[in-house]
Structures are given as structure tokens and as C-alpha cells.
Amino acid sequence: MCGIMGYVGSRSAPKVLLDGLRRLEYRGYDSAGIALLLGQTIDIQKSEGRLDNVEKLVQSDPRRLENATCGIGHTRWATHGKPTTQNAHPHQTGHIVLVHNGIIENYIEIKKGVMARGHIPRSETDSELFGFLVLEAMEEGLSLERAVRESFSKIRGQCSMVVMSEREPGVVVGVRNGSPLVIATDPLGGALFASDSQPLLQFTRDVIFLEHGDVAIATAHDLKIIDLKTGALVSRETTHLEWSVEQIDKAGFAHYMLKEIYEQPGALVDTLNGLLDRTGSEPFTLAEQPGVEVLRNAKELVLLACGTSWHAALLGKYWLESWAKIPVSVDLASEFRYRNPVIRPGTVVVGISQSGETADTLAVLRELRARKIPCLGISNVRRSSISRDADAVFYTSAGPEIGVAATKTFVSQLLTLLLFAGFLSRERKTLSVSELSRLFEDVVRLPHVISDGLEQNSEMIKAIDATVNSLTLSSKVFAGVKGFFFMGRGHSFPIALEGALKLKEIAYDHAEGYAAGELKHGPIAMLDPEMVVVVLAPKDSWREKTGSNLEEVKARGAKVVGVGDAEDHQLSQLCDYWIPLPLESRKIDPDLLPFALSPVVQLLSYRRAVLKGTDVDKPRNLAKSVTVE
Numbered sequence: 001m002c003g004i005m006g007y008v009g010s011r012s013a014p015k016v017l018l019d020g021l022r023r024l025e026y027r028g029y030d031s032a033g034i035a036l037l038l039g040q041t042i043d044i045q046k047s048e049g050r051l052d053n054v055e056k057l058v059q060s061d062p063r064r065l066e067n068a069t070c071g072i073g074h075t076r077w078a079t080h081g082k083p084t085t086q087n088a089h090p091h092q093t094g095h096i097v098l099v100h101n102g103i104i105e106n107y108i109e110i111k112k113g114v115m116a117r118g119h120i121p122r123s124e125t126d127s128e129l130f131g132f133l134v135l136e137a138m139e140e141g142l143s144l145e146r147a148v149r150e151s152f153s154k155i156r157g158q159c160s161m162v163v164m165s166e167r168e169p170g171v172v173v174g175v176r177n178g179s180p181l182v183i184a185t186d187p188l189g190g191a192l193f194a195s196d197s198q199p200l201l202q203f204t205r206d207v208i209f210l211e212h213g214d215v216a217i218a219t220a221h222d223l224k225i226i227d228l229k230t231g232a233l234v235s236r237e238t239t240h241l242e243w244s245v246e247q248i249d250k251a252g253f254a255h256y257m258l259k260e261i262y263e264q265p266g267a268l269v270d271t272l273n274g275l276l277d278r279t280g281s282e283p284f285t286l287a288e289q290p291g292v293e294v295l296r297n298a299k300e301l302v303l304l305a306c307g308t309s310w311h312a313a314l315l316g317k318y319w320l321e322s323w324a325k326i327p328v329s330v331d332l333a334s335e336f337r338y339r340n341p342v343i344r345p346g347t348v349v350v351g352i353s354q355s356g357e358t359a360d361t362l363a364v365l366r367e368l369r370a371r372k373i374p375c376l377g378i379s380n381v382r383r384s385s386i387s388r389d390a391d392a393v394f395y396t397s398a399g400p401e402i403g404v405a406a407t408k409t410f411v412s413q414l415l416t417l418l419l420f421a422g423f424l425s426r427e428r429k430t431l432s433v434s435e436l437s438r439l440f441e442d443v444v445r446l447p448h449v450i451s452d453g454l455e456q457n458s459e460m461i462k463a464i465d466a467t468v469n470s471l472t473l474s475s476k477v478f479a480g481v482k483g484f485f486f487m488g489r490g491h492s493f494p495i496a497l498e499g500a501l502k503l504k505e506i507a508y509d510h511a512e513g514y515a516a517g518e519l520k521h522g523p524i525a526m527l528d529p530e531m532v533v534v535v536l537a538p539k540d541s542w543r544e545k546t547g548s549n550l551e552e553v554k555a556r557g558a559k560v561v562g563v564g565d566a567e568d569h570q571l572s573q574l575c576d577y578w579i580p581l582p583l584e585s586r587k588i589d590p591d592l593l594p595f596a597l598s599p600v601v602q603l604l605s606y607r608r609a610v611l612k613g614t615d616v617d618k619p620r621n622l623a624k625s626v627t628v629e
């Protein structure tokens, strides 16, 4: 949830740390700070709010920029204690300074203990308490490394920590005990720590993903890894990163989110290439990898995820059940875990998480796997924690997604589930070869469908702009907009949920997604001229019924934004605003229309957020990877 950076070497530490933290800000951005070794003492600059505040503080004294070559930094997403400067990391206790990501579950007990021994915590955080433990251990004569290991044996919970001490200037100790931590040797000498690989790319593409229970000890001349419990040296393989620095820049787009929406066609092509064996003559042949056999043998699937990934799972159920006739249940990872679900023999669980780090999803996979239930993962981040908690992971190839709101990873997850559905339909012979070939041709066309819609000045883009401009800027048309409903049937229903989530996340509008048939069972009472209803009604087998629901909405005076086939004049005439889907979408099977709808709901939210002036890429209270339950 939080972002960690650490550095020791010959470069300017504040520059390395601030550059790195900027690339990690998506993990949390309610406060930030850095600690720099200046001579024998550690100087800490921290602030609530964004990293810019810290940068100003650091720049206020040129000594920091010129002399510091060792330090640690942090961007925070508050869990224990408010997002204040006091609670911001790094935390200092005596000569110990640390940054922390994750949760210390037994912090109350630890707090009682340290206070009983005469220490007075200055923050409300669980993190600071760890510093007292290290301090006490060093007072007993242990080295920093030993003291950190000793202190870890006293805490419970998944976390990572990077620690320095004025007593051992120039030594940085990092521990991964759950939350991710990546290290690298700086080609100019020295070492780097970060809570994901992106900030390291500007220095090197060769990194080491620490394993659970690894301790890395770095100086300007040495970097070694030892076991947290035994202290024995361990060796970990180096991973050469495929992502480039260019991929993690904005490339001329106003926001990462917009860039990532436009990267969707490429994300689909790369995901297809990554998951399919294109040399096979049969459609939907998955490239050989450990998970394929598990999937092939599944008699039933349980799809578990959170947020947007859960919406992908909901949609996956439609394809898997109707094409492959395999029973599928979908659940929120956070709920499934605590409700003693019945899992029949032959069930395969699939955890879906773009980041591969979501605590709720990982925890449930871990528990199910311990019960010998086969668990697969779908993730966009290679070597993320899900690779440890699932038997095998299918990777999407959307490239780095920096905007907090998921876009290109969402459609890549959809595509992966679609490929699962095609693959299982062939294996289970539930679709004929000719049906599969036809569907496969349409799947390969999906990147064109999306790029057709996204073309500059396409009818779709013009209509989205006009709709949002009017809804947001013109008080003549609308007395006000007090809320949004998104509604759709069948495959469009999960996209309605996703559209509402996107609008909440980045534009802070009250928005709800509904199955179109559900509106009259309650929510319709909310409708009046200040409500906007976005009706997703592409030309599929639900189109007529959704059209009737649209009439019901209109009759209650709500303003209607319709999204549908470019030549559905009957529908477009009923709507106050009309967004036509790209013409390419007429060439694909109606089951695949969610791929045409997704960019529409993403862009609606994006445009509204821009007009409202919110921070699109870093919406308030959110973080890109949610590593706490």
C-alpha cells in the first residue's frame, strides 16, 4: 500500500529517493518523507500531502542535495493513524530510522510493552513501534542487522521494512516479510531498495525480487541477502525486467489514465501473444504453461477478486458458463474467506489481481491452497506475490499501469477469461470447431474494435466529449447532477458496475451500477431530473429488454445517456445523449461487445474527472495496490 525507496552508493541520495518515490506515489500519497545520512547523523524531512511538499523541504538546504549518498524514503497510504506529518514515515526512535509497508498485527501488545519500558511513541502508527524494538536490541549490543532480525521475531503480520541507524552509518537493512521488496545493485556502485521494480528501471533492468523472509544488507560496496530466521546467506536469482522506462512515462498524454486507455489495443495484442500458442492450428490453444493442465481438469471454477478485477470475474462467468458450460461462481475475495464456502471436489479457484499484491485475494488463495484446493492466478505483474500463493499464474501483458484506476489491465483480464472460456469450450467440446474458429477470429479483431473507437475525433469520442461537457459544464440543460446510475443486462451488467466504480473513484460522483432489470425493484425511486442514467444497450440478445428499461427511466424524468450500436436509431432517439459504439464493433460476436463498451465508461469518467479538476491519476483516499485487508 505504501511505497518504499532506499539507496546507498555514490549518487545524490535525495535525487534517487525523490525520483523513485515519484514513481511509487501511485501506491499511496497521503504523506511522504525521506531520511538522509548527513555525516554521522540522519536528517528527516517529511510532510502530509504529496511528495512535492517533501521535495521543497529537501531543497531548502543544499547540503542535503550535495552531501547525502545514503537514505530511505516513503509514500504513505494511512492505515494506523491519520495522514499527518507526525504519522508520516520515516520514523525515528533514537538512532534508528525506518520506513514500513504493511501492518503489524500485534501492535497493541507491542505498544504496551514499549511504553511499559519507558518509551513514548510520537506517532499513532504501528510502524514506529518497531523502531523501539530495534533500538532496545541494539542497546543490548546487537548489530543493526541482528537487531532487525531479532525485532521481527516479535511482530506478527505481513510487512516489509527498511531500516538505518546512526550507529552504523552507510548500512541499509531491508526485510521482506510479506509485502513486496525489490533490490538491485546500482551499476555505479551501491544498492537500491524499492517496493516495486518500476523506480529501479531508470538505474538498472536487473533486479532481485526478495522472497518472504529475506533480509538484504547493503553498503556502498556490498549487497547481500540472508535468511531472516537463521542469518544464513541466501542466493536469489536476478530478473531482467522487460518493461522499459519509456513505458512508465506519460508519452505526451495529459494523464497516465488516458495513456493507458489508449494503450488498450496494444495490451490486448500483447496479452494474446503472451497466452496463446499461435503455432497451434486449433483456435484458442493456450501456450503450454503449468496452469493449463489445472484448468483443463477443472470441473467447476470459483473466481475471486476485488474491485475492478471482480467485475472482470463477473463477466468471465458469462463467457465460461455459456461457452464452456462449466459451473462458475464469483465472489469478492474479502467475503469468500470468512463465510465457510462449500468447495466441491474438482473445483479450481482462480484469483484475479492485476497487481498480484491485493491482500484479500492473496490471503484467500493461501488458505485454499493449504487445503489442497488447486489455485490459479491471473495477474499483470510478473513475480508479484500471487506467484507464491497460487499454483500457477497466467500473466496478462498490459505493461505497467500507473494510473490508480484500472483500465488496460481490466480489458486484459477480460481477454484472459475469454481465452479460458474458448479453451475450455474446445476441451469440453461444448462448441463446434467452426463456432470456435468464428469466435476466435472475432477475438483477434478486438484490438481493432477498441482502436476504432479511440481514434481521434471518432464519433464515439466526439459524443463522449459532448455528453460530459454538457453534463458537467452546462447548468442550462441540467439544474444539477446529483448522481449517476449505470445499467445494463447480460454482458453489459458488469460493465455498468465498472462504469459506476470508475466515476466514483476518479470523479467522486455518487454512482451505482445496476442490472437493468433490477432498477424497478427499488432504485427507480431515486430517479428525477437531477439523476443521470447511463444505459448500456449494445445490439445483443438483451437489447430489446434494456430498451424497455430505458423507457421506464425516461418516464421518471431522469436524463438518459445511451450507449449502443451506431445505427440503433430507435434507441438513440429516446436518449438525451447518445454515444455510438465504433463501427468495427458490428463485425464481432455480440458476446464480445463489453470490449467496445469498456473504453466508453472509462472515458466518460476520465473526461468528467478532468472537467471537475480532480487528480485523475491519484484520486483521493485510494492506492494502486491494496496490500492490507
Ligand code: F6R
Pocket: 306, 307, 308, 309, 310, 352, 353, 354, 355, 356, 357, 358, 361, 404, 405, 406, 407, 501, 505, 624, 625, 626
Ligand atoms: C479500480 C481498481 C481497484 C482494484 C482493486 C483490486 O480501478 O483499480 O478496484 O481493481 O483494488 O486490485 P487488484 O486487481 O490489483 O487485485
